[in-house]
């Protein structure tokens with residue numbers, strides 16, 4: 287049986303995933319810190335970290351968000367280092383265009399196109415796709431021993447994992463195909479579906495936007511082969527034996543349902559799920575050691591009531607966690623309690639002790 291400790295030693299890519307608000311970003315940071323402590327050169331790429339966590343990682347200033355920053359004083363191990371970067375979908379997209387365009391002029395014509403500008407930030411699934419795109423950029427760069435990628439909350443696992451495949455589907459879309467036929471002017475677009483589509487855009491947004499769109503898609507079409515290639519390489523990196531997915535959940539029923547769905551999708555897709563974390567577990571209060579009815583009516587009534595509520599909550603959570611336990615089979619399943627503060631380096635180090643089961 288693997289442990290998170292051996293994952294942190296051997297993996298070259300670690301992906302935290304799970305439902306919203308369960309501690310994916312925090313877990314990613316704590317694991318990255320722990321790996322740096324073992325002497326590895328680690329980068330953590332986060333999505334929307336809580337304000338103080340971003341401060342701790344030195345990534346609060348979005349102006350320079352595209353370059354990794356070293357987290358000073360993160361580790362006492364002189365061989366190890368921790369780097370952090372905020373995932374910015376738009377700048378990652380820009381970098382992808384610049385890297386992949388056949389020449390500088392083509393890159394510029396895409397980057398300055400208004401259609402591109404509106405797509406880059408808001409394309410459905412752009413965040414998911416960009417998390418994966420960033421990972422390709424980093425893992426082929428060779429600057430780090432371990433890359434820890436945090437992901438946006440995945441309502442459906444497919445959103446994240448299907449992103450490279452979706453890009454390929456986009457290039458096969460009939461409207462895209464028609465728009466990018468070389469030398470064809472708008473007036474000669476005869477395909478009924480595409481014509482209706484363009485007519486609708488034209489009416490809504492004006493002819494300039496349509497011309498922009500055509501220009502954009504034509505410019506992009508020169509990059510299609512490269513992008514397809516990259517999408518399939520990324521799909522392979524995600525299934526590599528040195529990749530580890532860590533599924534994070536809380537002990538709440540809705541989160542567990544979603545985590546179960548995600549675990550199924552990971553297994554079906556051949557992605558190496560290596561560990562599960564149940565975060566934010568409420569501690570079970572110690573038994574009071576006295577008969578509650580004796581106290582319930584006295585001056586401690588409020589505390590007795592609170593004790594009863596916390597005990598009930600912990601019992602509920604324990605019941606919910608049975609579902610995750612069944613799901614985990616022989617994977618490590620690590621419980622992490624609700625802690626006081628996990629947004630500074632001391633807090634993250636404390637959290638990592640739980641994750642490493644020390």
Ligand SMILES: Nc1ncnc2c1ncn2[C@@H]1O[C@H](COP(=O)(O)OP(=O)(O)OP(=O)(O)O)[C@@H](O)[C@H]1O
Pocket residue numbers: 305306307308309310311312313333334335336437438439565566622623624625626627628629637
């Ligand atoms: N074990 C813990 N004890 C106490 N607070 C925690 C713990 N883990 C996470 N938190 C806090 O819970 C909040 C949510 O954590 P985090 O941002 O890591 O979740 P997330 O899964 O990344 O959320 P999102 O889905 O919005 O990206 C943060 O304020 C974080 O500091």
Ligand SMILES: [Mg+2]
Pocket residue numbers: 310311312333334335436437438439
């Ligand atoms: Mg997050």
